Amino acid sequence: MAGNLIARSVHDLTAAAWFGGSLMGAIGLNGAAAEAKDPSERTRLSSAGWMRWAPVQTAAFATHLAADLAIAFENKGRIAKQDGVARDTVIKTAVTVAGAAVTLYSGILGKKVEKLAGEGSEGATEPRPGASDELKAAQQQLKALQWVIPAFAGAVVVLGAKHGEMQRPKNVFAGLQR
Secondary structure (H helix, E strand, O other), rough: OOHHHHHHHOOOOOOHHHHHHOOOOOHHHHHHOOOOHHHHHHHHHHHHHHHHHHHHHHHHHHHHHHHHHHHHHOOOOHHHHHHOHHHHHHHHHHHHHHHHHHHHHHHHHHHHHHHHHHEEEEEOOEEEEOOOOOHHHHHHHHHHHHHHHHHHHHHHHHHHHHHEEEEEEEHHHHHHHH
């Protein structure tokens, strides 16, 4: 039981780090970088901030995965027998994997923007007129992904809370009877 509590807590905290970090980056970091006076500093500063966050994000994902595996192992019988748990586990896993893939792709785009920072920009995700097609494309994708990532992370938090509710004794009992 104590192991499950620790794994659930780690699971929830790492999902919260993903959600909070991505949302703060989109609003705070990218917004603040757009105010830099020198257009070439806008993408450079944003990229520097995201690169500082990347190791924390990676550690959070790895720890989240480890906690997920521990929770699934401890609850394998309930996943197999309780109505709806296997389905919700598959959905949550799919959302987590898709969100992780989008986050990774965003990091790849961020590296591309960092490489092209010398071209300058209106903001972290807003290209300047005359920017190269490569920079424009990367920034336009990042503009959308900066909101898609917290949506995935938020969905993982919500689905994790739903899983937690399904573990309440009355819900386990009801689910096993179906």
